[in-house]
Structures are given as structure tokens and as C-alpha cells.
Amino acid sequence: MSSKDSTKRTLIVAFSLCVVCSIVVSGTAVILKPMQDANRILDRNKNILSAAGLFDPQQDGDESVAERFSQFSTYVIDLNEQQVLGNEQLTQLQIDIDSYDQRLVINDPNYSEALERQEDVANIKRRVIYPMIYVVEEEEQIETIVVPISGYGLWGILYGFLALEGDANTVKGLAFYELKETPGLGAEVRNPRWTALWPGKKIYDEAGEVGLRVIKGQGTGDYQIDGLSGATLTSRGVDNLIQYWLGDDAYGPILAQLRETGL
Ligand SMILES: Cc1cc2nc3c(=O)[nH]c(=O)nc-3n(C[C@H](O)[C@H](O)[C@H](O)COP(=O)(O)O)c2cc1C
16 A cells, blocks of 8 residues: 555545535635525515515516615514514514514524414414514505415415505505415415405404405405415415414504504
8 A cells, every 4th residue: 555545644635625625615605695695685575575566576677676675664573562673672682673584583482482273273383473564654654564474275384475555454465475385276376367356355344353365266345355266275275374464363453553553
């Protein structure tokens, strides 16, 4: 065996290679992190704008997102205390509104909680305690409120945003940005022809309960949306998530507060 093939040399080469590779990999991860964060936020903002009918992914370019989104103010709310969090509370909770991602803390017991079976109408198992909401105000009047929504369909959890008018009752639009449903069946919740059925519908009935339903067949009036044919289970999932997120256990009381007293 030549000295080049010695065990010691082999180990040194292998070790050096490992060190160099790990430096390259971790260095790249560190360098790319700000870009990934920026992309994540760009994507989120695009989805919020889409729900509010202010962005069409087929026509509008990414460069217009920042300007369009600048009309929105972002707030973090506390679903258990039913209040909008102020700066002091955000600092206490170590939430930096610019980098906070409520989806990344879904398993962190400081920021999210398990749901009891009977209250888990949307079948999501856990929910974030401090979701973000996005509001457009004009001359101190609320114009638009966008809230994140999620719920189990047939194959997995659907994630999206629901936009409401300033009355915190009339639907402005709905956009799902992530789902596992079947293309052509459940994934039709993203079909513009189906999402076009939503604007103008009302969430709350005269008793203040969530009256909006996704029904099997053709919906009529202010409170019904046609279920998707061939995708009854996904449609039921959307119905469930509306009942849950707009109901008393989630955004219901905060929305009532916004309607009555503003921000
Ligand atoms: C391969 C496959 C994929 C399916 N994907 C979905 C789906 O994404 N969403 C859904 O609601 N139903 C889906 N279904 C259909 C459901 O099993 C069920 O038949 C349907 O929801 C009933 O809807 P209908 O009463 O409108 O016909 C799928 C069925 C098959 C065989």
C-alpha cells in the first residue's frame, strides 16, 4: 500500500470533504434565507390580494404586489382573548409582525393549541392562537378585512384567505393557495368560475349566526354557494371551515368588534 492509500490519509480526506461540504451547504442556506423569506412573504401577499380581488395571477406581475399590498395594514389578533394585539403585547409574545409566519408556529405550544374533537369543526387538529388579519382602511373606515382560513377537504388541509367588505359580513372574495385535492374535482375550489360565486354573499344571518353554507346542488339567495359537483367532500370541507373560522370560537367576536367599533 502506498502512503497515499493509508487509512489515516483516507480518513483525513473524507473528514475534510465533510467539513468543506457542510460549510458550503450551511453557507448557502444562510445566504438564501433572506431570499426565501422575501419570497414567502411575496407569495402570501399575492394570495391576500387575490382573495380581495386586487390581483389576478394570470395577468398581473409580481412587481405590482408590493405597491398593491401597501394599502393593507397587518394586525395580529388573539383568538382566546378576542382582541387585536398592541405593540407591547407583540413584544411580550416575541412576535415581529414583519417576519411572523403563523403557519410556521402551528406546532409550537406557545403560539398554537390543540383543538378538542367537538370544537374542531374544520378538522384541523391544531390552530394558531395568534393569526394575522389584513385590513384596508380609508379615512378611518374599514374597507376590506382579509382573514386566513384552513380546513380539511378530502385529501388534506386546504389553506386560503377570505376577504370581507368593511361591514365584516359581505364576502369580497375567497382564494385557496394550497391544497391536496384532486385536479378537476376538489381542486376546482380554485376555479375562477366557482370563486366568482362568492362575492356579495353574506356570512351572518339575522340572529348573528354563520348563515353562509356551501350546499349540494345549486345555491340561491344571499347565503348559499353551489357545491362542486363530483366533489361533495371537498365542498363539505369548505362549508365546515367557513362555519368554524367565522363562528364564535374563531373570528366571529373579533369581526363583530370591528363592525361595531372599528379598529
Ligand atoms: C381518484 C379520486 C379522486 C377524488 N377526489 C376527490 C376530491 O378531491 N374531492 C372530492 O370531494 N371528491 C373526490 N372524489 C370523489 C369522492 O370520492 C366522492 O365520490 C365525491 O365527493 C362525491 O361527490 P358527488 O356527490 O358530488 O358526486 C374522488 C374520487 C376518486 C376516485
